[in-house]
Amino acid sequence: MTGPESGMPFTAFHVVPVWPLYVRWPRHFDVLALTMGAILPDLEIVAVYPMTRDWEWGRTVMHSFLGVVTVNLVLSLLAARLLIPVVAERLDRRHPGKGWRRFAGRDYVTDRRSLPVAAVSAVLGGATHLAIDLTHHLDTPVLWPWRDRALHLVPWADDPLWNLTVNAAFGVIFAGLVLRWVGK
Numbered sequence: 001m002t003g004p005e006s007g008m009p010f011t012a013f014h015v016v017p018v019w020p021l022y023v024r025w026p027r028h029f030d031v032l033a034l035t036m037g038a039i040l041p042d043l044e045i046v047a048v049y050p051m052t053r054d055w056e057w058g059r060t061v062m063h064s065f066l067g068v069v070t071v072n073l074v075l076s077l078l079a080a081r082l083l084i085p086v087v088a089e090r091l092d093r094r095h096p097g098k099g100w101r102r103f104a105g106r107d108y109v110t111d112r113r114s115l116p117v118a119a120v121s122a123v124l125g126g127a128t129h130l131a132i133d134l135t136h137h138l139d140t141p142v143l144w145p146w147r148d149r150a151l152h153l154v155p156w157a158d159d160p161l162w163n164l165t166v167n168a169a170f171g172v173i174f175a176g177l178v179l180r181w182v183g184k
């Protein structure tokens with residue numbers, strides 16, 4: 001499978017398992033680090049696609065445990081600590097009162113956790129990404145670069161009906177979480 005449909009689940013849906021953790025235990029998680037940790041692994045797919053024209057090809061280091069605790073961790077923390085707060089602050093200044101800095105009743109720009117807590121959040125977010133991908137691709141290279149066989153959690157991982165069903169369910173939950181928490 002080389003079409004974009006094999007890149008399921010849709011990257012944004014990876015926040016579904018991690019956002020409730022922050023809302024339930026806000027002192028123990030950093031919401032931006034969790035979010036970035038959960039979605040950034042797919043960055044490597046986007047980066048490689050223009051060269052390979054193949055949505056599966058790019059899944060290497062950032063879809064591995066090694067990547068989750070190294071490159072993903074660093075990129076997630078940079079995005080969570082620098083990029084997103086700066087963008088949110090600018091948007092909020094330019095278009096005030098639109099909830100740019102709000103998530104689930106908090107201002108996520110000022111409501112940040114210590115670096116160790118943020119790091120754990122980023123790693124946890126990345127781990128959930130790999131876990132979900134293991135159920136949706138016949139090969140997720142979690143042991144990269146020590147890989148000698150394709151790894152997946154369920155034998156029907158690339159079944160189109162399975163992918164479609166789970167994506168539909170995640171899509172509905174995702175929409176519900178966005179409406180309830182984003183900008184609120």
Ligand SMILES: [Zn+2]
Pocket residue numbers: 041042063129133
């Ligand atoms: Zn992925």
